[in-house]
Amino acid sequence: MNAPYLRLLGTLVWKELVAEWRSREALSAMFLFAATSLLIFNFALDLSPVAAQDVAPGILWVTFVFAGLLGLNRSFQRERDQSSIEGLMMAPVGRSAIYLAKLAGNFLFLLVIEVIALPIMTALFNLALPWTVLPVLVLGTIGFSAAGTIFAAMAVNTRLRDVLLPLMLLPVLVPLLIGAVQATGAAIQGLPLLEEARSALALIVAFDVIFITLSVLLFEYVLEQ
């Protein structure tokens, strides 16, 4: 990645952030979903603090994945409204930059929701969340955004995109979610991550690397279809 490439990438990320900040369509939908889900889980599961530690990783990741799906749908819908994606495709910009900028936007939006949702989770479930949860969330969110961005690009031009995206994406996310839930559980229980959740972390990192690499290589073909 040379300097002009990074400048282009910065421009594309800037557009993602400003366009979303102006409408706040994705962020508000994601926040409402996350807050409502956590509230419903809290009422549905009458938990002692010990039991809360056991179910919290699952609740967190279910909430973030479905909230993230709302953001992914909106991310490419914005490009579809005025066929702006064709404007990007016509510009002398590598397709990988378009993908990486979308990935960065989706990652940052979901991260914002996670940062807001964690205190809500702490308050509702009377649960202390150690800081070691954060690197797990970051790594898991990178993997979710990497896979989600390319699948959202595939689904956006189909009539059933809202249904198709979760149908395609959720099975692919299974290994990532297994690793993320295990590592988050270890972090919440205060265990040393690199010792107790080494294989789970390795699974998440491998998922991130594989999906980012594959998507950078394949995004050109996805766009042209």
Added chain:
Amino acid sequence: MLNYFVMIQIENLSKRFGAQHALRGLTLTIGEGEVVALFGPNGAGKTTLLKILATLSRPSDGRVTIQGHELTAAWTEVRRHIGLVSHQSFLYPDLTAQENLAFYARLYSVPNAEARAREVVGWVDLLPRYRDPVRAYSRGMLQRLSIARALLHDPQMLLLDEPHSGLDEAAAERLNALLARIHAEEPRRITLMTTHDLDRGLALATRVLILRRGRLVFDQPRAALDSAQWRNTYLEQVA
């Protein structure tokens, strides 16, 4: 022998979508300064041709050269020479005109981007609305801003895909006047326009093409056409 510098050379171009042939062995040369109006009924292949020239679609067969660069071998270089105005504006409704143009200027590495953006917005008479969000624009204003966006990087080839569609009479007339003015400002630029509007297309053109079922069936200089007979000529060709 060509008496102009060839900018677009299309040889035996075909495009298939499954079993459907959108373009069949199209051969065509367009030189600098030509304003080409491309007519044809729905499904004739007009938009497909424009999408290939705009690098948005790959040809199935044949060869396209733009400014000496073969299309499929030098996408990035070719893209610097092309501006496209399509049915959609390619603009982001939540951004202002200024932000949209600044964004595209950075993608094309346009020098003195702000001054250039103001210049092209001035051409399309939208300076008073320069800082308004694009979602507040009318269809006609959006079309004009889309032209400003397409001209921002000073392309040598302007592609217009049915620019009059969706515009009322007054807006369509204004658009024609604008396109004529833009061509006068840079007379070497190629303009290739698809349209169903026979009169407005003819009024702008220096050369007239008709596509039918993916084949070029008519290619005449505008000067050789009789305006009064033009509608009949067109109907005969596409019948």
